[in-house]
Amino acid sequence: MPRSRLILITGMTGSGKTTLARYAEEHGYSVVTMGDVIRDLAKERGLEPTPHNLGLVAEDIRREEGDASVARRCIEKLRRKEEARVVVDGIRSLKEVDAFREAHSNISLVAVHTSPKTRFLRLKRRGRSDDPKDREALSERDRRELSFGVGSAIAMAEHMIVNEGSLPELKKAFEGLMEGLNEA
Amino acid sequence: MPRSRLILITGMTGSGKTTLARYAEEHGYSVVTMGDVIRDLAKERGLEPTPHNLGLVAEDIRREEGDASVARRCIEKLRRKEEARVVVDGIRSLKEVDAFREAHSNISLVAVHTSPKTRFLRLKRRGRSDDPKDREALSERDRRELSFGVGSAIAMAEHMIVNEGSLPELKKAFEGLMEGLNEA
Numbered sequence: 029m030p031r032s033r034l035i036l037i038t039g040m041t042g043s044g045k046t047t048l049a050r051y052a053e054e055h056g057y058s059v060v061t062m063g064d065v066i067r068d069l070a071k072e073r074g075l076e077p078t079p080h081n082l083g084l085v086a087e088d089i090r091r092e093e094g095d096a097s098v099a100r101r102c103i104e105k106l107r108r109k110e111e112a113r114v115v116v117d118g119i120r121s122l123k124e125v126d127a128f129r130e131a132h133s134n135i136s137l138v139a140v141h142t143s144p145k146t147r148f149l150r151l152k153r154r155g156r157s158d159d160p161k162d163r164e165a166l167s168e169r170d171r172r173e174l175s176f177g178v179g180s181a182i183a184m185a186e187h188m189i190v191n192e193g194s195l196p197e198l199k200k201a202f203e204g205l206m207e208g209l210n211e212a
Numbered sequence: 213m214p215r216s217r218l219i220l221i222t223g224m225t226g227s228g229k230t231t232l233a234r235y236a237e238e239h240g241y242s243v244v245t246m247g248d249v250i251r252d253l254a255k256e257r258g259l260e261p262t263p264h265n266l267g268l269v270a271e272d273i274r275r276e277e278g279d280a281s282v283a284r285r286c287i288e289k290l291r292r293k294e295e296a297r298v299v300v301d302g303i304r305s306l307k308e309v310d311a312f313r314e315a316h317s318n319i320s321l322v323a324v325h326t327s328p329k330t331r332f333l334r335l336k337r338r339g340r341s342d343d344p345k346d347r348e349a350l351s352e353r354d355r356r357e358l359s360f361g362v363g364s365a366i367a368m369a370e371h372m373i374v375n376e377g378s379l380p381e382l383k384k385a386f387e388g389l390m391e392g393l394n395e396a
Contacts, residue, residue: 040367122358179358179367179368180363181363182363182367183325183363184354184358186329188372
């Protein structure tokens with residue numbers, strides 16, 4: 029059985045976090061998506077998963093239960109899973125990183141960076157239900173996530189993947205990261 | 213005469229900002245170092261340039277004159293220089309980026325990222341007067357700069373350079389950036 033490991037992925041909206049999580053899945057990692065906690069909460073509260081509603085829920089839960097509230101719910105999910113290798117998609121602050129570090133001994137914090145201009149062009153193509161629909165909506169989303177402290181998590185990442193090019197390039201960068209982690 | 217351009221460099225302590233500024237100098241850019249504003253202020257106030265004193269001055273000036281106070285002093289320096297191509301070393305927040313954008317029409321925000329572990333090993337070797345001397349001092353410095361909002365500036369950078377390897381690799385990445393900027 030492989031050594032237990034938790035990869036935490038952080039980055040701005042549209043930077044490529046979910047794609048990285050999918051690549052990790054191909055390496056036998058189980059995926060926990062922090063945004064799913066927010067989507068579940070919205071459902072519990074009878075709210076449609078619009079960008080606006082999900083944004084409000086993300087703010088509310090942190091205000092009500094603290095900066096690490098979403099992380100704590102993910103850690104509960106992890107306990108039930110009992111998987112050796114898990115990737116967590118969607119870290120938004122160092123408080124969340126700290127919560128995972130308290131719960132797990134082998135953590136790698138990975139940031140994925142894409143310029144605001146490229147993220148906007150990608151999101152226009154993707155069109156997930158909670159994706160910002162125009163530049164102003166993306167700016168608002170960026171401001172909210174920066175207010176959670178996602179910038180600090182990105183700045184303090186142990187590994188930085190730049191995702192400005194093609195998917196094969198991103199995959200190559202991720203494979204390089206995996207090799208580095210497996211050698212460490 | 214080349215088109216006027218301002219490159220803003222952001223990144224954590226020990227990530228390689230000053231090395232990038234030196235490379236830009238080799239491309240005919242004039243360098244303005246935001247830390248020099250702090251060092252000058254410390255001198256005016258009769259303080260030794262220790263990490264502790266420079267940290268206090270950096271916090272004081274922002275508290276007294278606002279988040280963009282250091283940026284504004286740099287913009288004054290730029291006006292006196294009247295150089296077409298300038299690189300600004302040491303952006304610490306999006307407020308500072310906004311101040312430069314108001315003063316200049318052609319801005320490129322460049323972040324340089326290095327993992328905390330590698331930064332610590334580099335700083336131990338470098339030993340500039342204001343460099344953190346141990347891991348706790350680096351953590352304190354990181355926390356202060358994150359509190360200024362440097363993480364948000366890094367997260368919103370238009371260009372990200374990862375500096376985990378050798379100086380020739382960093383130089384190559386920088387040359388790639390320069391080519392991209394000159395084509396744009």
